[in-house]
Amino acid sequence: MMEKNLLSLMARQSMATGNITVPNLYYKLRGMHEHFRAMAHDAYSGNSKPKPLADEGDFGAELTNQLNGFMTARREGLYATVAMVNSYFSLLEHILVLTLPSVNFEPHRESVASFIGSKLFEKYDRVFSGHHTQEIQRVRGKLKDIAEVWRNPYSHGGFDKMHKAIGFQVEGLGVIPIGLSSISDSPEFSLFPDREQGFDGLCATFDEIDDFLSGGPLWASLEWIKAGLDVPLDQRSLRQFKEVVEAGQEQVSNHISRTAYFVEQGWNMDW
DSSP states (O other), X not given: OHHHHHHHHHHHHHHHHTOOEEOOOHHHHHHHHHHHHHHHHHHHTTOOOOOOXXXXXXXXXXXXXXXXXXXXHHHHHHHHHHHHHHHHHHHHHHHHHHTGXXXXXXXXXXXXXXXXXXXXXXXXXXXXXXXXXXXXXXXXXXXXXXXXXXXXHXXXXXXXXXXXXXXXXXXXXXXXETTTTTGGGSTTSSSSOOGGGTXXXXXXXXXXXXXXXXXXXXXXXXXXXXXXXXXXXXXXXXXXXXXXXXXXXXXXXXXXXXXXXXXXXXHTTOO
């Protein structure tokens, strides 16, 4: 019990002072996103092989099976697209946490735990708080639109903040969707949206955001992350990272290579 309480106390103190290292799960989360993206691509490309609903000799069998294949592609494409979106937002949240060394984050003044527990757009705003450009706001707006249309409804029982999924009753007419005027932008507008309604545009947007992150003010952290290195948040490590970033691209590359060498040396116990 004493050991457990002592470790708990040490953990809280370490979190409070920033003497922690955040594990780098970039490639695991990126792999999930790429997996679902490939699944959606294959589904929309008609690579799925649904079981025929009618025997070839039956009347209308060809039409029935073609329609079944068409609906199967859309259905599986939608399922995989939603999973692709959710996995990308998870990846993005992880990246924002790993980029803290690039944003003058001071763990002894700001709570690491609170930042990790904050919502995606709170993380985004904090990370880019020192940079006020149209590009940062444009990317934020695109992410917000995707979240409202593709992520939030499917993460909250099929309901969004504007209640577009709910219908109001009109006597003598029937039920009309509350969001009728804007529902055509939603994947719920048709039973299973086609590829052009979402998948292609989402992929293009995600690729654009990836380029923005790699080429924007977080570029040095992205190089560190893509090297597969965990991220220490102690004051010494943060100060050292800031110094090499200020020294330029070559120094950043050298720092990453040197750190990777020592990490690999530790893994191999090659001292």
